[in-house]
Amino acid sequence: MTQPRELPIAGNGDVVLVRQHVRKVAVEVGLSLVDQTKVVTAASELARNALVHAGGGRVRIEIVHNGVRQGLRLAFSDEGPGIPDVQQALTEGWSTGNGLGLGLSGSRRLMDEFELVSEPGEGTVITVTKWAR
Amino acid sequence: MDRVPILKLGDILIVTIQIDLEDQSVLALQEDLADTVVATGARGLIIDITAVEIVDSFIGRMLSTIASVARMLDAQTVVVGMRPAVAITLVELGLSLGGVRTALNLEKGVALLDHVWDRARR
Ligand SMILES: Nc1ncnc2c1ncn2[C@@H]1O[C@H](COP(=O)(O)OP(=O)(O)O)[C@@H](O)[C@H]1O
Ligand SMILES: [Mg+2]
Numbered sequence: 001m002t003q004p005r006e007l008p009i010a011g012n013g014d015v016v017l018v019r020q021h022v023r024k025v026a027v028e029v030g031l032s033l034v035d036q037t038k039v040v041t042a043a044s045e046l047a048r049n050a051l052v053h054a055g056g057g058r059v060r061i062e063i064v065h066n067g068v069r070q071g072l073r074l075a076f077s078d079e080g081p082g083i084p085d086v087q088q089a090l091t092e093g094w095s096t097g098n099g100l101g102l103g104l105s106g107s108r109r110l111m112d113e114f115e116l117v118s119e120p121g122e123g124t125v126i127t128v129t130k131w132a133r
Numbered sequence: 134m135d136r137v138p139i140l141k142l143g144d145i146l147i148v149t150i151q152i153d154l155e156d157q158s159v160l161a162l163q164e165d166l167a168d169t170v171v172a173t174g175a176r177g178l179i180i181d182i183t184a185v186e187i188v189d190s191f192i193g194r195m196l197s198t199i200a201s202v203a204r205m206l207d208a209q210t211v212v213v214g215m216r217p218a219v220a221i222t223l224v225e226l227g228l229s230l231g232g233v234r235t236a237l238n239l240e241k242g243v244a245l246l247d248h249v250w251d252r253a254r255r
Contacts, residue, residue, distance in 0.1 A: 012155040019153060019187065037187055037218035041226060044189040048156070092227055102190045106226035 002028055004062035009050045009076075018047045018059055022074065029063055029072045030132045038110040039072060039130045045103035046076045046126055052097060054080020054124060064129065071112075071131040079123040086116055137162050139169050145177040145246065146170065146208075147239075151184050159195050166199055170206045177246040178203050181239060183214030193228040200233045209249050210234060213242035 002025055007018055022043040026036040043059070050057035057078025064073045083089045090108065095101035104126075108114040113129040135158045140147040146169055148162070170178065180196065182188070188196070200210040211234045223230065234249075236242040 012157050016153050016155055023186070034218045034221055037216075037222045038225065041187045041189050041222050044187060044191075045226075048189075048191065100190045100194055100228070102227045106190065106228075109225050109227070110222065 002063065004060060006058055006060045008056075008058050009047050009078075010056045011051070015044060015047045015051060019044050021061060022072070025061055025063065026072055026130075029070050031072065031130060032133065035130055035133070039074075042107035042110040042128060043074055045107050046074070046128070049103050049126075050076050050078045050080070050124075052099070054078035056080075057123075066131065069131050071129050073127065073129045075125060075127045077123065077125045082120040082122055082124055083116070083118040084120045086118060090116075134158050134161065136165070139165060141169075141173055141175065144175055145179060145243065146173065146175045147179045147181065149181040149184070153186070154192075156191055159192055163195050163199055163202075167202050167206065170203055170208045176208050176250070178208050178210045179239065179242045179246070180210065180212045181214050181242075182212060182219075183216075183238075185214075185219065186216070188215075188219050188223055188228075190226065190228060193223060193226075193230060196233050197230060209246055211236050211242040211245050213237065213239050 007021060008014055019040050023040050026039050057076060060075040062073050064071045088094055090104050092105040093101040111128040112131050115127045118124040135152060137148055137150060196212055203210045213236045236245045
């Protein structure tokens with residue numbers, strides 16, 4: 001089984017590598033094709049956010065268990081400026097950059113669990129999980 | 134950086150996205166397409182995403198932008214080959230791709246362009 005792995009997010013190419021590795025583990029966990037697609041899409045959004053809004057970060061990718069269920073957990077972390085108003089950042093269409101403002105709100109919908117911890121000035125940690133059905 | 138080849142078939146440009154593109158390459162493609170539409174005078178643009186495994190908000194916006202830019206340059210765009218899982222995910226992400234014509238496959242995409250041109254002539 002694939003061990004937990006941490007990948008850097010320091011450039012555009014890393015976002016592609018994150019997508020590819022997340023896909024591989026999603027298959028291994030036994031997620032359906034639609035759920036694989038949702039997880040990889042959320043991973044792409046959150047990795048790009050770490051790069052664009054925080055100047056880079058990393059993601060920890062691991063398989064988790066809850067009784068007999070297997071899941072895939074991704075923890076994105078960065079030491080960027082943080083998110084001062086989390087509710088606002090989670091609002092569909094809200095962007096401080098020139099994005100569509102769908103990354104955070106969309107990722108929350110695409111995943112089963114979504115946790116955002118951010119300290120202005122210290123950085124952001126976003127942990128998302130998808131459980132195999 | 135990867136560059137995506139653009140094929141010309143009569144009045145139509147066909148772009149097949151084969152690999153997982155970096156954001157930089159997506160932006161480059163957007164510019165290449167606008168340039169090629171003008172250089173060739175193409176009136177139709179088909180973007181084949183049959184091989185594309187995910188469309189996130191960045192690629193989604195690129196598709197909308199290309200369609201808008203092409204329209205301004207007098208060319209109609211059709212996105213073909215979207216996978217069902219991609220469509221489901223896009224809707225849940227909150228992206229409707231409004232203003233982008235879609236068809237199930239290349240053949241239907243060409244037929245759709247013919248239909249649009251027919252209507253414009255009448
Ligand atoms: N890792 C992060 N660090 C700092 N700010 C962030 C981070 N991720 C998201 N944000 C903030 O939340 C907003 C909404 O994010 P998102 O929904 O992905 O939209 P977009 O990336 O298109 O702006 C961003 O514009 C940015 O202000
Ligand atoms: Mg974003």
